[in-house]
Amino acid sequence: MDAEQTDAQLWAAVVRGDGIAFAAMFDRHGDRVWRHVWRIMQHRQDTEDVVSATFAEAWRKRARVRIVDDSILPWLLVTATNCSRNASRGRRRLDRLIAHIPRGGDAPDAADVVGDRQAADDAKVAVSRALRALPPADASLIALVMLEEVPLADAARALGMGYGAAKTRIHRARGRMRVQLEAAGVAPALEEVP
Structure with a gap:
């Protein structure tokens, strides 16, 4: 121009x-x-x-x-x-x-929120590592039953194993994961699965 x-x-x-x-x-x-x-x-x-x-x-x-x-x-x-x-x-x-706008309670401290997120991220990483350390069938069983909340009987059928074998495998896998997670400083609830 x-x-x-x-x-x-x-x-x-x-x-x-x-x-x-x-x-x-x-x-x-x-x-x-x-x-x-x-x-x-x-x-x-x-x-x-x-x-x-x-x-x-x-x-x-x-x-x-x-x-x-x-x-x-x-x-x-x-x-x-x-x-x-x-x-x-x-x-x-x-x-x-x-x-x-009605005021709610005090907002959480930003440092606490960041700390909580970091702890959650650390826990996710530890669980992921513990799952990778398991044999593939055990890792799949743990992922289906404990993470995806699929009933043990359904997970056993999906993986082509009997209910009794699945129950034994998940019990042992949970024990191995618990040891690894505690070593990593993470102790999620690994409740008993019927």
Whole structure:
């Protein structure tokens, strides 16, 4: 775009859908619009949101934008003021809504939440390692019965073994897993399976 082009000339290209001309208009007037909105909003993120909304409106209404004294800036500033008012009203509505939300108890300490997640992740890793250490049939039996909560009789049938053999295998596998998990510092409940 030619820097010597007037706003009216550039805007004529914008009306035809020229994105490069629109970018040139943003480059030409974006800082002025930003400063204007900053004076109203006094918050960086809100200011950026309103400037974006202003230029989005300019693009959306490009055929109806009024150019004053060969400049689009007055239209942009009026639109920015209106967008700022809308944003402020929206912020007040949100603040009122939040004020009416019943407060729950104290939130847990973020460090405790992270610690709990790390402990859970460590337990998952330990269980995964313990399962991989088992013979494949025993690992499949443990996974079906203890992790997926499939009844032992159904798991035995799915794995092609008798109920008595499955009961013996799961008992032994549970014992081996318990030893490995305790060595890893993890002691999940490996309850008895009927």
